[in-house]
Amino acid sequence: MVDKHDLNKGERQEEPFIICKNINKWFGSLHVLKNVSLEVRRGEVIVIIGPSGSGKSTFIRTINALEEIQQGEIIVDGISLSENIDHIDAIRKETGMVFQQFNLFPHMTILDNITLAPIWVRKWPKAKAVEIALELLERVGIHDQAKKYPGQLSGGQQQRVAIARALAMQPKIILFDEPTSALDPEMIKEVLDVMKTLAGSGMTLLVVTHEMNFAREVADRAVFFDGGEIIESGTPAQLFENPQHDRTKLFLSQIL
């Protein structure tokens, strides 16, 4: 069986979109990320799995500088993440993020939530931002809720708005931090469907999740995180059917 990875290697760009080299992070004396290295190519869908407290959310937050690292190097789209504010701002424009708790702005309408950043960060005219916002709302399936407030929407709808809000900035990669963990089971499907469509359209996704079926169907690569380090990675087929390490086997046996 031909590996999807090998087929596409020649087609994709030479330089990986995100390069993380030997990242180390401490919270006080607690070593939460231990020599983590990862490369993400344009168009790849990578799923990160692992037990709670393994550092996967912390890791994903270091990529758009929501968390600082003490050692190591992160390069996103050729820009090195450092203390420099300009670099951080440039990287944040290109990376969108979807949170577990949605984090929509409760005092603004859905439409304002989505158009705020494009107008003020990308400096687009209001008409253009609104047009794109409405298009995106249509795409995620909640076109008629534009004038409502987040408090009036269900969890699944709010998360889809959050995805639209991230997409409105036309980022090159979207980071998902356990997007369905706070949702009722009925609503998980609608959000996953949106994410699958996104993956199918060629968007680069880095997803921290517990949804194994999603990983199997859509991911190019799956990474297993435990105790602050990457234990194992490979295609979903490799990782789920044929795990090499004991910890991976233990984790998978508990959830599959």
Place this chain on the structure above:
Amino acid sequence: MFETKPRYRSIIWLKENLFNSWANSILTCLSAIVIFFIVKGILTFMFFTGKWDVISANLKILMVGQYPVVEVWRIWLALCLTVFLLGISWGSRKGFFTMISVAIIAVFAVIAMLPFISMTSKAWLLLGIALSVAGYWLGRTVSFAKKLNLALWLVCIPFMLILLNGFGIFKKVNSNFWGGFLLTILIAVVTIVFSFPLGILLSLGRRSKLVVIRWFSIIYIEVIRGVPLITVLFGAQLLLPLFIGNGIELNNVLRVMIGFTLFNAAYVAETVRGGMQAIPRGQYEAAEALGLNFVQKTTFIIMPQALRNVIPALVGTVIEVFKDTSLVAIVSLMDLLGIAKRIIANPEFLGRQMEVFIFVAGVFLILCLLLSKVSRSLEVSLACGKR
């Protein structure tokens, strides 16, 4: 199924709530007796024994202090102008301004109906009501009303200062002659308008990562909160001229306003900081992840939510400012309370303390009740679809 008649329903309510046990029944009777005597005392005083001519005779100085009688029309004009501009805000923005304008119209109407108000005053009050409605209509119909409103406010504030003070165009009325309710309102409004932005900046400064700014904010807030308001007022009176230098002569009222503003800003800062702490961390993260810089994040995401969280506390600060203006008597300014004490000392009105103090208390009570009402309606209108 039978329906209890309305008359029986209230009896049933009484029986269930006030007379449901022996202890409660006795308490109800005792409370009723006490309440009866208190209310009887108040009403008897208000309508029978109290001699209210002390108020009607001194209404002018209670309201505007020693402002020359012939120039009082200027104060009326400034008031009508304010009401007109608020009317435009009402028409173009609705929401919060509706409450304010409606309250003003109601108060003006009630005052106009009181027996001891002079005809000229009544005329001015009616003009004020008319201008408020005219402003509303203007705000509704004119399309560029919001920008017009802002421009008008900016132009009118200096104009109103000129009206009050004179500055050569009109006959000069030194601020030493401003007094009474006029002075109370003036000091309170200026303090509130300037201390809120200053307080917000201080609260941001206190959370800043820059060490100098953070320490300056902390020291400022802690020192100001550690001293009584009177100390700050004295300090403003005596020390400000030393700081500003010999060339510039700051008048008394201005010094007091500066002192009040600096004092209040510290309290506003702490209140707003509390509001910011109530915002979930995720809001900051979402704003940063979208690429918003510090100013954008604070203006669009953090401040609106922080201020909404602490509206009750902020309105409490506003009410306190109004009441604290009484302290300017310490620095020899005659606000409403100062004038009241002067009147009592007048041999012509000997023994009238009760009437005068009740009047002053009544004015403050009505003002603060209106502020509370505005605050509650503000909270409701800003709740933004919370389920």
